[in-house]
Amino acid sequence: MDWQRFSGLISLCCDDLGSDPPQYPPLNECAELFRQLLNALRECASVDECANQYPQAGTLLTRASLSPVLSTDETNSKLILQCLMEYTKIWQARHAPLGQQDASKRWCLTRMRRLMYGPSPADLDIDGLIHKVYSEIVTSSLIVRPRQLYDISNLSIPLLPVPNSTKLFRELISTAFDVAQRDKVSNVEEYTLSSQFIQAFLEERPDLYKTFAHMFSFQWYRCAQFVEYELVELLITVTHLPWTPRVDFDVKQLLHDGTNPDFITTMYDRPDVYRHAFRFMASIAVCSKDWRVMQILQGFHSLLFTTVAPETMDKDEMQMVFPPCSKPSQIALYFPSELQILFEPPSVTFDELNQRIEQCLFACREAYPDVRNQIWLILMMSTSLLRATTAQIINGEDGQESLSAIRLLSWLCCPSDDERLDQTESGILSWIKVVKDGKAADLRQMAECFANAKENVFNGNLNCWYHCLFWILLPHKLEDIYNCILCIVTGDLPLIQLAIWHLGSDHCPLPESIASVLIERLMQSNLPSL
Known part of the structure; x- marks a missing residue:
């Protein structure tokens, strides 16, 4: 068992305030480590053997049972319960009152009670909670501290799937931007909104983001993750286009038809937003093998x-x-x-x-x-x-x-x-x-x-x-140029498409009269399907 890694993951799940900003815990990795621990505990015949063989397990299980993140994750919470019962061999308990049980059994029951006692729609007014958080944000927006918003954004992640939480998150994000602007801070992600909240917000509720993105478009430069999300949406539109012999990218029309034209307008009106966008463009372009990304x-x-x-x-x-x-x-x-x-x-x-x-x-x-x-x-x-x-x-x-x-x-x-x-x-x-x-x-x-x-x-x-x-082909005759290009690009539709695009661009050294003929002849060739 990698106990150091195990302890570090549980620290993330406990939202340790010592880490700033907190990191989003990999729950799948947590579950795998709990499975390994469960299998190891099953090899032990008694409580003493478990404690002697795995002295770190008791402390880790205590911390895990107190984690709100793990308790709300079905897979991990079940595994923790199984580990608690296996670590203390709970089925070996005597038929006697709780006060007469040994310390390990009482510890196990306390941990199980703490783990299983959590809010649910049956015993908690979700609507009331949303209203309370919303009211707190609104009434204290002028004096709210960045750390408060940061913690609220972290704790409100489970509310993202709730249908009537739209108003809450609109106010939360708007207030976060206002506080960042008030304090003249350029990066919201490190100041008022946690990165894991923004990630969950964009992954789980893209519809919610799109409904009010225009409200804080002037603040995009404060949140690189929103800029990256918008760019990815635009590039996905391009890369999902079918490969055809000729694609004329009317960029202005493509951007106008995009999911959020406000982003494009803002990117060019605001140099600070463009700087964020260009940095992300560069990281994409260097890694991309699709030449259409470079073209767009x-x-x-x-x-x-x-x-x-x-x-x-x-x-x-x-x-x-x-x-x-x-x-x-x-x-x-x-x-x-x-x-x-x-x-x-x-x-x-x-x-x-x-x-x-x-x-x-x-x-x-x-x-x-x-x-x-x-x-x-x-x-x-x-x-x-x-x-x-x-x-x-x-x-x-x-x-x-x-x-x-x-x-x-x-x-x-x-x-x-x-x-x-x-x-x-x-x-x-x-x-x-x-x-x-x-x-x-x-x-x-x-x-x-x-x-x-x-x-x-x-x-x-x-x-x-x-x-x-x-x-190289510039000094040659039209027929020779065509045959050479056709020989190179035969069977490769993306390569043909790129040849046509280069021939039709203003940077092609071939005379326009020759380039236009080559385009038409390449279009009429027996092109492969992709």
Whole structure:
């Protein structure tokens, strides 16, 4: 038995005020440990043997019988009762009054009585309790302490399934936001509402959340879990769309048809909400293998930021700035301060950009994964940067600038700071040499070279992979380009869909006249079903 772990779990279930904030106990793990204890106690023949073999069991069972969390969980409460009876061998009790029983039997009955005595709809006025808690919140909202709200949110979790508790939870959450605002605290989850309450609230009563989410939309920046919930809902809408040969993501329409358009409006009106959202977007995008997630994130970004270069700038020149469409002077509000160096000045060399990435990463070592993910997403959403990087690699002269571009592309394909980045860079260098040397070779061999590179060279980064592909195909004739693409994507509908999307985007290096013909021909091909 892992007694230390067992004791720690029971401490969580007892809502020990020493832990701030309390953690939500894993009840399934508690039940498994109680089962192990029960089986062990059954191997003992007497009370003395139980006490000698497992001296920690008595204390743990005493604490467990006092836990309101365990007593309201049917599985755990039954197991605790069985353990109590087995630990004291209650069936061996003499037929005598309670006062004449030995101490172990009296202890067992006391623990059982304490465990089984709990509120239920039969002996407790749930409606009255809800009204009392609601009245307390309303009357003391101006002087209520954050810790009181925190404890109320924890204790009110069992009331979530009660149908007429809507008014209570609306007031509880609203008051929590008001208190956080009153005390100028930016994080509700660590101040007035427990994380386990918010988690249970979103999991058990999403309908309740949606009915009054608009009431505190201006406070979303104070609760990252609500922001994450809204983003997941939007992305689920995208990822559940069927794979078809062509999907035109009208982002504005998609967001308008979403479950909560107020969230999108708030995210772009409030930079602090956008910062929460962008951090979560980055963690999703880095892990996702569905390229549509990246596409929809680019759509979110494009609603607020413009990546269109000025008319005087060369289309292939790298443009790093993402100014807000209507507030170009307020970009610092939308991203963490440690990332600002990525945006100024707007045009830099690849070597300078690599240095800036390293500067951002190593200035925030304590939050390295979080910062790395955000930098990666910023760069991946800059289609002008991807276009310029791959153009330099494929068409630029060999030299320091091309090597720096390859270093940047390697980091986008493998955002790490260990030997894996060096291995990726070495693989891309070797692959680029083969591709450049084979530009005039048979395009079928070129197609095979690209097909093998998706995972082996680009680590599954299909956006970077397609950018390189179209630059390589640019000098060739339409028929050759079509045959090469078809050879690469045959049998892979998501890959065909991504090819069509890239061909229809403004960052595709192929002439629009050729790209449009390729789209139509790919649409008319014998496509697989998915």
